[in-house]
Structures are given as structure tokens and as C-alpha cells.
Amino acid sequence: MNAHLQPTGSAYFLTQETQLSERHTLSVLVDNEPGILARVVGLFSARGFNIESLTVSETEHDKRLSRITVVVIATPKVLVQIKAQLERLVPVHRVHDLTAEGAYLERELALIKVNGTGDHRAETLRLADAFRAQIVDATVESFVFEVTGKPSKIDSFIALMQPLGLVEVVRTGLAAINRGPEGM
Amino acid sequence: MAEKMTGAEMVIQALTDQGVEHIFGYPGGAALPIYDAMFQQDFVKHILVRHEQGATHMAEGYARSTGKPGVVLVTSGPGATNAVTGLTDALLDSIPLVCITAQVPTTLIGTDAFQECDTVGITRSCTKHNYLVKSIEDLPRILHEAFLIATTGRPGPVVIDIPKDIQFAVGEYFRPEAETLRHQSYRPQVDGDLAAIETAIDLMLKAERPIFYTGGGVINAGPEASENLRELAELTGFPVTSTLMGLGAFPASNPQWMGMLGMHGTYEANMAMHDCDVMINIGARFDDRITGRIDAFSPNSTKIHVDIDPASINKVVQVHVPIIGDCNRVLEEMIRIWRSRTNAPRTEAIAGWWTQIQKWRDVGSLNFKNSDTVIKPQWAIQRLYEATRKQSKEVFITTEVGQHQMWAAQHFHFDQPNHWMTSGGLGTMGYGLPAAVGVQVAHPDALVIDIAGEASVQMTMQELSTAVQYRLPVKIFILNNERMGMVRQWQDLLHGSRYAHSYSESLPDFVKLAEAYGAKGIKCDTPAELDAAIADMLDHDGPVLFDVLVEKDENCLPMIPSGKPHNEIILPDTANIGDIIDEKGRQLV
Known part of the structure; x- marks a missing residue:
């Protein structure tokens, strides 16, 4: 012992x-x-x-x-x-x-502002579609996207927006819940 | 049976319903409605202090000597900030306090109003819990819940911050039933896990080198816990040591008593902790003053840890058998299960262990070289102890913090719990005098002595005035070496004997000071006159300030230096303590 x-x-x-x-x-x-x-x-x-x-x-x-x-x-x-x-x-x-107790879900929401015109704008929209980001605000030279998912997905989307005219990001931080029928 | 009254009246009514006979406090603008409500009744008696820190230490002394919560009432701003030291002290030593702080009216909160401070913000980290009362409807529940939280589980201080407009507001007072009061999220676990207790007994039944390491948790669990500890020790035949906070739970006169353990504990207690095979920690928390160097702490033992606070388990030392529960309940179960297994103590199986312990005892680690010409501080405490044993009165001892505190723990012996009040966790100089006042309020006929140092006692000296006002005959026994002795000792150990600011200059004439306060002053500097002077102090029916001029550069030994394990303890015959601690040890506190 x-x-x-x-x-x-x-x-x-x-x-x-x-x-x-x-x-x-x-x-x-x-x-x-x-x-x-x-x-x-x-x-x-x-x-x-x-x-x-x-x-x-x-x-x-x-x-x-x-x-x-x-x-x-x-x-x-x-x-x-x-x-x-x-x-x-x-x-x-x-x-x-939650990490120690088994399977659980993690989600985060981010609002992401991207400026751009011309080709950049079209590329931005294609990528947003791939990431299922919603357009929640738009002007002729900017978008604000709402994207939810695992933090790693949001990280990837932000990285892709960087060269396309990323202005700023706000993130909610993580919300998490365990899988299965049991509550806390 | 709800009754309409003001918030201030509710405070007094709740104190009355809780059976609080004494509170320690200091009035001020924001607290006046409560003082006015108090003025119009007789049950709750108020002791007017001279500084709010004094009030908190008095409440601590009151609580620790009675087992009841100590109650403090202070005003907003400086009243609250002055109470912070005592609240922190109570948190570290698990003393139940309810501290009511007045606050500026809710309409002024946040405007930097006169005598406003963020009391709940400041006291959040130095209380078990705190409240800002924002509505009169919440006040009755909060008042009673505060007492529940302060006194149950691991006890501690609770602050209730009451804005002045809430004190004036009228609402319905009720005393909640204990069940409805119980906070949904606050349910301390008091019954230990039975399987874990059985595992512990199995280990104890196989132990060959066991030791009970007990702490303040036994005292906090009430006098029955001390009785049960004695019974379990007798049933098992195991040796018992205790932390500073646990002294008195096991009688010092019992042959199984090993003395205190830790940094200034006895050689036998520390060696036994180092070499034991089964350690039974009951209500202690592996404090750094106890463990010394962690990676060399009792390296070969199986450790059982009984504690009511789950956060104490595996915080510092990884244990094998954790038992979360009230010390008294767990001790009761341990006795029951031990009895169901055997009727005999393990006398034979641990005979070799006791032989080894006797060899360590023979070292005489508390010995010191006495003198005919100068009073040795250890000897002064021994003479005080002998003198008090002849008294028919109950004797309570408080201390300040430093060398005198450790000497008192080593040379004044306690046979009963709740008779030893000292600041262990926080190490608050200035604790002893007000704590003695608080003890004397609770036990007016007892002999209450503060064993003090001349540096510590000056931190809360003004409370002598409180003692005089309420005719509280506390005895302040100052071991005056004109040094901050423990600081001086550490400077010898660690800093090449460069005594930066560790000497007491411009000391007052303590005899004249006592007389100025209307108390009695005594001075003694000759060993031959000490006994008579102590008798003079004990015979005087009133507060006494006794200035004992002692050896100036005595070291407090034995000592486990920082960064060393228990078996590298410095014994009293060590000539030069300056060469012992290495570079790494110097960085530790």
C-alpha cells in the first residue's frame, strides 16, 4: 500500500x-x-x-x-x-x-466581422456557406457572420477569414452538456 | 408567527433568538439604528472595544472557549476594514463568527459615500460566506442562515452587511425552521463513510508503528470528540500528538501524549511522525508548519485522514484512506468498530515502537539551560504553569504570536479542550490580549492569562482599556526580551544575524502604562523573585500587566528548519543555528 x-x-x-x-x-x-x-x-x-x-x-x-x-x-x-x-x-x-465523466458536447458562438469587395467578397461567402455561418448583418463592403460549433471549428473559420478582410471577432466562450438521457 | 419590526430590531431579535448574550462592537454612523435598538433591551449585552480588530479577536476567544459563535457588530467603511484581520484569522483557524457590518444606505452604495467601502467584496475571500442585505424581506432568513453556516460543517466567519435604510425599514420578522432554512446548496457531510472507517480500523489493527495526529477539528467537534479521542487512544494504546490548534483535546498528563508536533514540536512527536507505519490524522490539515518538506514527510506510512472539509483531503498530502465527516461522529464509529473486532489494545504488537519512542523522549528536546541571574522565558512559563495548577479556578491561556507562543505550547500543559486560544493559521500578532478579554467575558470567574511578547502585545494594547471598563481581570504575562524574538531567530538562521528592525526600541514602561489605564502593573527581572511576582499577579482582583524581563537572545528550539524533513530537527544543544538552512530553504517562509 x-x-x-x-x-x-x-x-x-x-x-x-x-x-x-x-x-x-x-x-x-x-x-x-x-x-x-x-x-x-x-x-x-x-x-x-x-x-x-x-x-x-x-x-x-x-x-x-x-x-x-x-x-x-x-x-x-x-x-x-x-x-x-x-x-x-x-x-x-x-x-x-464533464471531461472526466464521459461523452459531452461543447459549443461556442462567435460573431465575426469581415470587410471586403470584389473577389474577396465572393470567396468569403463561399467559405461561410461551407462553415454554415449565417449572415446577420451586411453592407456593400462588410458582413457580420454568426457561426456556432466546437471551438476548433470557429478557430478554423477565423483563420480562413484573416486574409479575406477580418475586422474583429467576439466569442461567447464554451457551453457544454453531457450526452445521453441523464441531467446534471 | 411573523411580527412587524424594523431591520435594526430584527438584528437584536435574531441575536436573542440565537441565544447570543454578548456581542463585541464599536458604533458609527451607519450602525446607529442597531445600537438604538440594542439600547432598548437587556438580553444582548454589548462590549465596547477600542478597535474593531480587538472585537473580532474577542469574539474568537469567546467562541473558542465556549463552543458558541462569537458575534461582532461594527460600522461601515473603516469599521469593516478594521475587522478584516480578525475575520481572516477566524477563517484560517475555523472559528465560528457572525460579524454584522453596517453599510451606507442602498441609495448611496457605489457613490463613494462617506464611510463607504465594498465590504462584501473585501471580505469575500476572508469569510466562509458573506451577505449584502438589499431587501428587508431577506433579513430574517439571512440573519439565521448566517448562524447556521458559521457553526456547522467546518466552522468559520460569516459577514452580514446591512445598509442603513434596511435597518430603518419595517418588515415581518420570523425565525425560519431549521429545515426550511437549510440552504439547498449547503449540506456539510457529517457522517463518515462506513467502509472507509472499517478500512481505517483494519489498518490500525495491523499497525506496528501507529500514531494519532490530531488537530483543531477535534476541538471544533465539541467536548464529546475529545472524550472519544481519549477513549480510542486508550482502546488502541497508540501514541498521540497534536497540532498547535488541537492542544488540550488529549490530556498532556496522559502517558500516551507525545507533545506537540511540527516546526517547534517535540523530537519524539516529529520522529514518530517520520517513522510511523500508520498515521491517523483526525481533524488536522497537513499545514506546512507540520509537514516540513513535503516530499520527505512521513515517507513510509499509510495515511488515514478524517476531516469535515472535503477540500482538505489530498490538498497538500496524498492520503490512502480519506474519511469526510465530523470528527466526533467518526471517532464514535471508530470506537464501535474497534470494539467489535477486539477487546485488547495492541500493547504487545507495538511494544517495540514504544521502546523507540522512549529513546526519543530521553533526548529531552524541550530542555534548556536555566540561569540564576536572568529569567529564561521557558522557565517563566513553567513557573506560571506550576502556580496556576494550585489555583482552584478554571485556567484559560491565550497567546500572541512568536517565540513566547511556541514556548507556551511546549511548556504549559493542557488537559482540557477549549482552554487554549492561539492564532495558528494566520499567526496574528496582537491576538492574545483581546482574545483573553473575550474569554473572560464568557467565563467571568475563571483565571484568564495572555502569555505575550512585548512586541505583539503593543499591536492591540488599547484593549486593556476594555478590560478595565468591564472589570475583566485578565492577566497579561509579557515575556519581554526587547526583541521580535522569532524574527530575530530567523535572521540568525537565514540572514547572517543582521537584525533588520527586529528589536523593540522606545518600549513603554509597562508598569506605568498599566497604571495609566487603571490596571495593575508588575515588573520582574530576577529569577529569585519570579514566583512571588506571579503570585502577586494571580492574587490581584483586576487586570494586570506583568512585564517579565527575560533572556534577550534565547532561541526557540527544537526547530525543523524550512525545507527540511522531520528527522533533521535542530535540538537545543545546537551551537550555531546559522549554518543549517541551505539556499533553497531560505526562499521558504
Whole structure:
């Protein structure tokens, strides 16, 4: 049994961290009350955890519940701490590590402004069609596209728009849900 | 049975319903409606402090010595910011506090109004939970929920920020039923997992070099937890050590007691932690003062960890058998299951272990060279301890932070829980004097002594005035070495004995200072006169400031230096402590 004992990190750990960092998507069910976002974000900064992406919105109005989707990159040991520390916050109901718990869906929405005339404009439209991007605003010299999908798809679309007159991008951050019949 | 009243009246009514007899506070513009409501009743008694930090430490002393929550009432702005140190102290040491802060009216919030500060923003990271009350309808629920959250699970401080217009507003007061009150998202786990407890007992039944490593969680779980710890120790025959916060849960007079462990713990406790095969951590959190160098911490043991806070499990040290639950409930189960397996302690199986422990004990790690000419601080504490044992009164000890605190932990011995109040996690200089005042408020007939240093005590000296006002006969026992002794010791260890600002210049004459406050002052600098002077202090019916002039450059030993494992502890006969810590260790705190 002693063989299981792994050295762990702390202020007093003088050697290098041996565990590799992983990217995990957490879904956090919280009471939608003033200051809840500050509590969650403050916890991450106070304990030195990094946030890659954060999305928050009310999901059940009657029960005043919000769902926070947060993407973190951390070692397995730190991930356990992040989950335990989040669950310790009084307004937090549940924390699910979607990455660890099986198959799940990830989606993000982006609004992308592209300027262009002539051939560029036609090429822009062809690519938008291929990515199923919707035109939500248009002028004779610009488009605003709405595109949803996995972050990697949005990354690709933005990369393609770069030489065609990309002006600016806004992204919502990640929303995620597990597959199958079970709810959170 | 709802009743119409103002927000301010609700505050007092809720305190009354919660059985809060004493609160510690300081009035100010935004808090006046609550003070007015308090003025018109008799149940809740208010202790007027001299600084809001004092109020929080008093409430901590009150809470820790009674097991009840301590309650603080301060005004907006500076009142709230001054309370932050004590709130943080209570968070780190898991002390139940409810701190009511007044706030500017809701219409002025965000306008940089006079005495406005973002109290919930500032205290978010130093409380277990906090509230800004924006509607009178929410106030009764929040008031009672705050007490539930402060006192259950892992206890801690809760702030309720109440704007002045909410204090004036009229609403319906009700006391929520415990069930409806229970926050949907707040359900601390108190019962340990039975299978895990059985696994723990299986390991304990096979242990050959076991040790109980207990902490403040045992004290927080109530006096029954201490009783159960004693019973389990007797049933098993295992040695017991404790953190600074857990002293008193297991009696120091018991032969199974190993003394405190950690940076300034005994040689036997630390060596036993290093060499044990089964470690049973009950209500402690593997703090860095305990573990020393993590990758060399108790390298060959199987570790069992009982803690009510799931976030404490595997935070610092990876354990084999985590048990999330209330220490008392888990101890009860452990006793029951142990009894169902055997009726005898493992005396024979661990006889070799006890022989080894005796060899470590024989080293005498708490020994020091006494003197006829100068008072040694350790000896002063030993004499104080002997004198208090002859007292018929119940004895409570508080401390400030530094060398005197560690010497008190080493040389003053505790047989009961809740009789030792010290700032462990945050290490707050200035904690002891106000904490002693808080203890004395809760136990008016007891003997309450603050073992202090001359540097720490000046941080909250003004609370002596509070002690005098309320005739609280606290004894302040100052071990005066004219140094910030622990800082000086670390400068010897790490910085070539360059004593940057670690000496006390322009010290007040503490005797005259005491007299100026209307208290009694005593001074002693001769070993031969110490006993008589201590008797003089204990006999005086009123607050005493006792200035004990001690050896100036005594080191607090034994000591596990930064970056070293338990088995590289510095013992008292070490001549030069300046050569021990290497470059890497110097970077640690």
C-alpha cells in the first residue's frame, strides 16, 4: 500500500511538478445571486488556478439557478482541488467534471466581422456557406457572420477569414452538456 | 408567527433568538439604528472595544472557549476594514463568527459615500460566506442562515452587511425552521463513510508503528470528540500528538501524549511522525508548519485522514484512506468498530515502537539551560504553569504570536479542550490580549492569562482599556526580551544575524502604562523573585500587566528548519543555528 504514496505539491515541495496538465470542462450549478460570479472567479485567482474560458447565464429562472461552464488546464491533483474548493462555496449546488465523466458536447458562438469587395467578397461567402455561418448583418463592403460549433471549428473559420478582410471577432466562450438521457 | 419590526430590531431579535448574550462592537454612523435598538433591551449585552480588530479577536476567544459563535457588530467603511484581520484569522483557524457590518444606505452604495467601502467584496475571500442585505424581506432568513453556516460543517466567519435604510425599514420578522432554512446548496457531510472507517480500523489493527495526529477539528467537534479521542487512544494504546490548534483535546498528563508536533514540536512527536507505519490524522490539515518538506514527510506510512472539509483531503498530502465527516461522529464509529473486532489494545504488537519512542523522549528536546541571574522565558512559563495548577479556578491561556507562543505550547500543559486560544493559521500578532478579554467575558470567574511578547502585545494594547471598563481581570504575562524574538531567530538562521528592525526600541514602561489605564502593573527581572511576582499577579482582583524581563537572545528550539524533513530537527544543544538552512530553504517562509 505504501507504494501508492506519491509526493504532492505545496509551498514546501522543492522538486518539480511531475504530473502533466490536462484541459477539463467543468459544469457548475449555482444559485443566481449577486456576487456569485465574483466568488467563483475570486476563488480561481486566490488559489492560483487558471481559467481558459468561462460562460455564465441563468438557466432555470423559477429556481434562480445559473449554470457556469468553466474550462481549466490543470494537473489531475489540482483538478480535484478545484472541484472541492468550488463545492465548498455556499451558493454552489454541484460541480461536474464533464471531461472526466464521459461523452459531452461543447459549443461556442462567435460573431465575426469581415470587410471586403470584389473577389474577396465572393470567396468569403463561399467559405461561410461551407462553415454554415449565417449572415446577420451586411453592407456593400462588410458582413457580420454568426457561426456556432466546437471551438476548433470557429478557430478554423477565423483563420480562413484573416486574409479575406477580418475586422474583429467576439466569442461567447464554451457551453457544454453531457450526452445521453441523464441531467446534471 | 411573523411580527412587524424594523431591520435594526430584527438584528437584536435574531441575536436573542440565537441565544447570543454578548456581542463585541464599536458604533458609527451607519450602525446607529442597531445600537438604538440594542439600547432598548437587556438580553444582548454589548462590549465596547477600542478597535474593531480587538472585537473580532474577542469574539474568537469567546467562541473558542465556549463552543458558541462569537458575534461582532461594527460600522461601515473603516469599521469593516478594521475587522478584516480578525475575520481572516477566524477563517484560517475555523472559528465560528457572525460579524454584522453596517453599510451606507442602498441609495448611496457605489457613490463613494462617506464611510463607504465594498465590504462584501473585501471580505469575500476572508469569510466562509458573506451577505449584502438589499431587501428587508431577506433579513430574517439571512440573519439565521448566517448562524447556521458559521457553526456547522467546518466552522468559520460569516459577514452580514446591512445598509442603513434596511435597518430603518419595517418588515415581518420570523425565525425560519431549521429545515426550511437549510440552504439547498449547503449540506456539510457529517457522517463518515462506513467502509472507509472499517478500512481505517483494519489498518490500525495491523499497525506496528501507529500514531494519532490530531488537530483543531477535534476541538471544533465539541467536548464529546475529545472524550472519544481519549477513549480510542486508550482502546488502541497508540501514541498521540497534536497540532498547535488541537492542544488540550488529549490530556498532556496522559502517558500516551507525545507533545506537540511540527516546526517547534517535540523530537519524539516529529520522529514518530517520520517513522510511523500508520498515521491517523483526525481533524488536522497537513499545514506546512507540520509537514516540513513535503516530499520527505512521513515517507513510509499509510495515511488515514478524517476531516469535515472535503477540500482538505489530498490538498497538500496524498492520503490512502480519506474519511469526510465530523470528527466526533467518526471517532464514535471508530470506537464501535474497534470494539467489535477486539477487546485488547495492541500493547504487545507495538511494544517495540514504544521502546523507540522512549529513546526519543530521553533526548529531552524541550530542555534548556536555566540561569540564576536572568529569567529564561521557558522557565517563566513553567513557573506560571506550576502556580496556576494550585489555583482552584478554571485556567484559560491565550497567546500572541512568536517565540513566547511556541514556548507556551511546549511548556504549559493542557488537559482540557477549549482552554487554549492561539492564532495558528494566520499567526496574528496582537491576538492574545483581546482574545483573553473575550474569554473572560464568557467565563467571568475563571483565571484568564495572555502569555505575550512585548512586541505583539503593543499591536492591540488599547484593549486593556476594555478590560478595565468591564472589570475583566485578565492577566497579561509579557515575556519581554526587547526583541521580535522569532524574527530575530530567523535572521540568525537565514540572514547572517543582521537584525533588520527586529528589536523593540522606545518600549513603554509597562508598569506605568498599566497604571495609566487603571490596571495593575508588575515588573520582574530576577529569577529569585519570579514566583512571588506571579503570585502577586494571580492574587490581584483586576487586570494586570506583568512585564517579565527575560533572556534577550534565547532561541526557540527544537526547530525543523524550512525545507527540511522531520528527522533533521535542530535540538537545543545546537551551537550555531546559522549554518543549517541551505539556499533553497531560505526562499521558504
